[in-house]
Amino acid sequence: MNDLTRTIDRLVRPIEDWPEPGVTFRDITPLLADPAALPAVIDGLVELAEKVGPVDAVIGIEARGFLFGPSIAVRLGAGFVPVRKAGKLPSHSLSTSYELEYGAAVLEMHVDALAPGARVLVVDDVLATGGTMLAAADLVRQAGATVAGNLVLIELLALGGQDRLAPVGCASLRTY
Structure with missing residues (x-):
């Protein structure tokens, strides 16, 4: 350890x-x-992010992805794109619905947030079942971009999220 x-x-x-x-x-x-x-922790996350290779944008998933995403983006020389819960963005948005451990939800991202072909790193605090990250990946695909990697502070192994994110997978600083 x-x-x-x-x-x-x-x-x-x-x-x-x-x-x-x-x-x-x-x-x-x-x-x-x-x-x-x-x-x-930011240094550790950036070290993991650098293994993904160059990225054009870092996506942070509301709300706790906003805590780490901007710092990681700055250190990588990339832009930051917030992925928000439904109804929070002021301009035209892409939308996707997904299942949570405790129900369903909708995520949105501005239509013009990513350039087609952009390489994107998706950041959140915890990987549980993988549903939220899969929803973010759907938004990235809708924008014509590519998920280059997924990154979290903590992965909860028993919930199997890593399996759902194959082949891209997800890097984490700590697993429980």
Whole structure:
């Protein structure tokens, strides 16, 4: 176990039976509040992102993908594109619906957010079942761009999201 893994384990708080019985929620807010841990996590995520190769844009999925995505984009020399929940974007948008662990949802992205042929890195905080990342990938495809990689802070192995994201897969700093 390396120092960054120990830091993540120390600062990511497991909340049992939330948002429903039997679920262990991984609360990243203590990690975000730590002035030494946050830049270390960004550095770790950028290191993983660099393995994807050059990208034109980094997509952050609302809301926690917004916490890491812009910093990663700046460090990669790429633009940042927010993928939002339905009804949050002010201009013409692409839309896709998907299943969550606890229901269904819709994600949207501005029609002109990505250039056709762009290589895109999709960023979120946690990979669970993979549904949200698959929805983001659908938006990328609708725009005529390509998902070059997926990146998260934490992957929940038991939920099988990695299998659903093949062949691109998803890199993570920590698995549980």
